Each structure stands twice: as C-alpha cells, then as structure tokens.
Amino acid sequence: MSKKTLLNSWHRSEGANMAAFGGYDMPLWYPSGAKQEHLSVINNAGIFDTSHMALLTVKGAHSRDLLQFCFTKDLDHCIGKKKTPLVEGRCAYGAFLNEKGEVLDDAIVYFIENETYALVVNANMGSIISAHLKRCSKSYPEVDIQDLTDKIGKIDVQGPNAALFLAPHLSDPESIFTHMPYFSFKGTFDSNSHRTGEVRFRDNTPILVSRTGYTGEFGFELFMDSDHLIHVWHTLVNEGRKKGLLCCGLAARDSLRTGAVLPLSHQDIGPWPFINHPWHHALPFDESQTGFTKSFMGDEALQQSRNSVYVYAFVGFDLRKISSDRSSHVFDSAGNDIGTVSTCVTDMAIDRHEEKIYSIASPDKPEGFRAKGLSCGFVRLTKPQEYGTILELKDGKRSIKVMITEDVRPYRTARKSVKEMLTL
Amino acid sequence: MKEINDLILPEEVLYADDHEWARMEDGIVTIGVSDYAQDQLGDIVYVELPDIDDVYEKGEEFGSIESVKAVSEMYMPVGGKVVEINSDLENSPELINQSPYDDGWIIKVLPDDENELDDLLEKDAYIAMLKGSE
Structure with missing residues (x-):
C-alpha cells in the first residue's frame, strides 16, 4: 500500500x-x-x-x-x-x-x-x-x-x-x-x-x-x-x-x-x-x-576503487529513447558490451542544429528553431570514456546512437540571480 | 488519468485486447489506438510507422508509439497489407492524444480475411475487459 x-x-x-x-x-x-x-x-x-x-x-x-x-x-x-x-x-x-x-x-x-x-x-x-x-x-x-x-x-x-x-x-x-x-x-x-x-x-x-x-x-x-x-x-x-x-x-x-x-x-x-x-x-x-x-x-x-564503475551523461541525436531497465546495454564502436543504461528520457526543450544543441530558452537559438527533443540520460560503464565518444544503446527492440557528454540542456537558469529573473 | 466512464469509446469501432481499434469501411480497415491507450501512455512524442505494401499477420507487431513514459509496440488487430499510413503523425504525433479515432488514425489495411474482425471486442466487451484489468 x-x-x-x-x-x-x-x-x-x-x-x-x-x-x-x-x-x-x-x-x-x-x-x-x-x-x-x-x-x-x-x-x-x-x-x-x-x-x-x-x-x-x-x-x-x-x-x-x-x-x-x-x-x-x-x-x-x-x-x-x-x-x-x-x-x-x-x-x-x-x-x-x-x-x-x-x-x-x-x-x-x-x-x-x-x-x-x-x-x-x-x-x-x-x-x-x-x-x-x-x-x-x-x-x-x-x-x-x-x-x-x-x-x-x-x-x-x-x-x-x-x-x-x-x-x-x-x-x-x-x-x-x-x-x-x-x-x-x-x-x-x-x-x-x-x-x-x-x-x-x-x-x-x-x-x-x-x-x-x-x-x-x-x-x-x-x-x-x-x-x-x-x-x-x-x-x-x-x-x-x-x-x-x-x-x-x-x-x-x-x-x-x-x-x-x-x-x-x-x-x-x-x-x-x-x-x-x-x-x-x-x-x-x-x-x-x-x-x-x-x-x-x-x-x-x-x-x-578508482577503476571500478564509470557513470557518464549522454545525449542522443533525436528524441527516440530506449528503456532503462536491465535489458538495456551499451556498446562501443567495436561492438563490445561496456555497460548498462540507468536513465534514458527525452528532454523536450532541446534539439540539435548543425551539430550544436540549443534549448528553446537559448538566446542564440537559430531563427525558426523548433525543439523536437533529444534523448538523454546516464550510463554505467566498465571503462572510462572521452566526451564526444559515440556509443550505441540497445534494449531488446531498439538501438540508438548517443554521445558521451559533459552537459545536456544549454542555457539553464538555476544559477541566475533573483534580481535578474524579476526584471525579465 | 481518465475514469473508465470518462473514456471516449465509439460504438462503430472494434477493440483489440492490447488496445488497438479497427474500423471497417468499404473493404479497408483503419487502425489506431484507443482513448484508454493514449491516456495511459501520456504525451505521444514519436510514432514508428510501417511502409506501404508491408504485409503482416494478425497479432504481428507493425510499429511502435513512443510516449514520455515508454516505447510501446502496436500489433495488427487483423492480418493484411498496409495500403496507407498517417504521415501527419511524423510531425504531429500528438494527434493520437488529441483525436485517437479520427485525425490520430495510424494505418489503413487491406485485410486478408475479414472474419478476423469477429475476434475483436465490441465497446461493452472492451469496457468489461478494462474493468477486469483494474
């Protein structure tokens, strides 16, 4: 209950x-x-x-x-x-x-x-x-x-x-x-x-x-x-x-x-x-x-335990996600199974434009920008990775390509001052 | 979440156990997902459609719909050949939420055997099934 x-x-x-x-x-x-x-x-x-x-x-x-x-x-x-x-x-x-x-x-x-x-x-x-x-x-x-x-x-x-x-x-x-x-x-x-x-x-x-x-x-x-x-x-x-x-x-x-x-x-x-x-x-x-x-x-x-488990954020190339249960695995470019997916969701406020990710809130977003969303989440890997590495996530049904990243949604407002937000 | 009594469940369509609906008109079966399914899934953000001329058996997976919550497979309520797909769903998958029986239809199929429709549920039987699974 x-x-x-x-x-x-x-x-x-x-x-x-x-x-x-x-x-x-x-x-x-x-x-x-x-x-x-x-x-x-x-x-x-x-x-x-x-x-x-x-x-x-x-x-x-x-x-x-x-x-x-x-x-x-x-x-x-x-x-x-x-x-x-x-x-x-x-x-x-x-x-x-x-x-x-x-x-x-x-x-x-x-x-x-x-x-x-x-x-x-x-x-x-x-x-x-x-x-x-x-x-x-x-x-x-x-x-x-x-x-x-x-x-x-x-x-x-x-x-x-x-x-x-x-x-x-x-x-x-x-x-x-x-x-x-x-x-x-x-x-x-x-x-x-x-x-x-x-x-x-x-x-x-x-x-x-x-x-x-x-x-x-x-x-x-x-x-x-x-x-x-x-x-x-x-x-x-x-x-x-x-x-x-x-x-x-x-x-x-x-x-x-x-x-x-x-x-x-x-x-x-x-x-x-x-x-x-x-x-x-x-x-x-x-x-x-x-x-x-x-x-x-x-x-x-x-x-x-510095060489044990490596958790990274990732971001995809379109909005499609995979399930983040135990059936989901991560594969490197050589096809090796290097870990599991702990979170996979879609951030509906962002999208890619010419390789760069923009948010609907980005002041520098391209004209006519419309966000369809990008999949993003976290993977738990057995090996360290460089940012920018492309990996493949697979569940039983679907596979998606994602990039290991330091950050996902740009132009977040959490750290802005109250004064700035009140005068917007 | 809609109460069962609040669901829109038209009389003129037939329902499958896994919440697709089918409507026969002039020898062609239009297929979509029920108001119950779209309500449970939440915002539909992506639809994976089959190609025209693809042939599937009854019960076979023909595509998937992705909501904020999960990716769900769709299964053929009748076997047959895909003769039309709703390409509006590519840019506006939310049509399934907004209008599950009209603008949010998914595919049209030339059925192999119209008798397969007999296995589907009429509105009252579908409601009874939903109540049983509560």
Missing part, C-alpha cells in the same frame, strides 16, 4: 495520472501532459508537490562533526569559488555513503542555525538515513536526530518566473529576495526558531524558502508545517494559474533533472563506489583533484 502526500486527493481530482514512486502514490503528469509541464518550467514556471521527500533534523553540539563524518561534502570548504565554510542560511548538496563508498542516498544539508541542521533526503529514505546517522553518532555524543517527514510539507516552484509567482504571497518579498544566491535559504518551518520571522506566507504561516530545486532551472523549494501545505498549495496554484503556472508531475521532474545532468538516487547513483561520475562537486576534492580535504565514511574505499 503506497503512502500518500496530503495533496493526493487533490492530484486525483485534477485527473493526474498517478503511479507509485519511492513508496508514495504520486502524480506522473496532469491532463496538460508531461511535455507541456516540462516546457512550462523552461518558459514560465511549474509547481510540484514534493512532500514525498524526507526531512530530518540534526541538532546538538556535535551535529556538524557528525555530518562532516557522514556527508560527502566538506562543510568547512564548500561555498563559492573560494570554498568558504557552510554558514547559517546556506545549504549544500552531497551524499551519504557506507564504509564501502557506496551511496545510501543523496541529500541537501541546510545549516538552519547554531548547532541545528536540516537534511532533505529522498522519499522513503528518512528512516534509513536517520538510523544510519544514529549508528554513526555513537562517537558524537549529544546529537539529536529527528525524522520530520510526516510533519513537514514541501512544494517546489521552478522556472524563470518562479519568483514572480511566489512574490505576491510572501509577507516581505523584497527583503526576502535580496541577497538570495543559489543554494541559500531564508526562514524556517519551525515556529520556535529565531529564523521564524524571516519568511512568512501572507497568512502568517512560517516557511523556509530555499533557492534550490531539482530541475536545473531557477526556482524555489518551500518547506512548511504540513498543517499549512494544502492551503499554501491552493493559494499558489489558484493565483498562479491565471498567469500560466502549471502543476507538474514526476515525469517532467525526471526529464528536467536529466537534461540538467542531475542524478536520481538509487538509479544513477547507488550501491557502487561514488567516485567516477559527473558529480565531483559533491565530493571534497582538494586542489589536486586526487585527495580529499577531510576524512569521511567511505573515503578510503573510494580512493581504492
């Missing part, structure tokens, strides 16, 4: 196509369709119920030490080009590994305030990561770990106009949106925090607004006490729809994140060493890019 978010009956009443994901009954798409939902996040904005994701808090004098040991990102060297320490109001992406250097789950760690951190992990992973942290916390006394998943609701508003859709509903949008870089946040969902007054919904609901998301586009993740979730959702959706805000399901989220080269946990990252992949920013590499700036659970295993 799947779990349900508090918005489940709303999704159903809207005619969403529902499916099980991470133990939850979630919308795949609404009647507008996954393609329009994907395009809406590139062109305008979309709103997602992401309450299925799990939220933990880690509190206490040794909370940072515990996270430094368990989380792959070095919290003392992670902000900006100068790699300054994580301070209150900033968050960081990384992963939790076991002793073998394998991924238990990926996460964003929020430094809420003095000795208090919040972690967002994937659906159904709250109890697993919380148990893992508790096991590790034996060396770090007085750390309190709570799983607040069922007490906190989460809504993502993503797309270039996300701030325009959010602003009318915030108590003081101007001050909230000032100095709010990518991977920073303001406010909190906890009414007993000194941050509580920072961000309130118009009806006084305290919320945490974070400049994050998992689409590669500009936008926000909103966290609030679950008692307020339905009201906040209705308000944002009912007002937003007047200007084209589209409710989006997991299919659009999947194609958007893949085009942005973001991994899906337990699919593109998982029980194999987290070392050869496109997400080196999630590891605490030193300047030499060989050693680490801190020691952490799994670090030695990672150093010893």
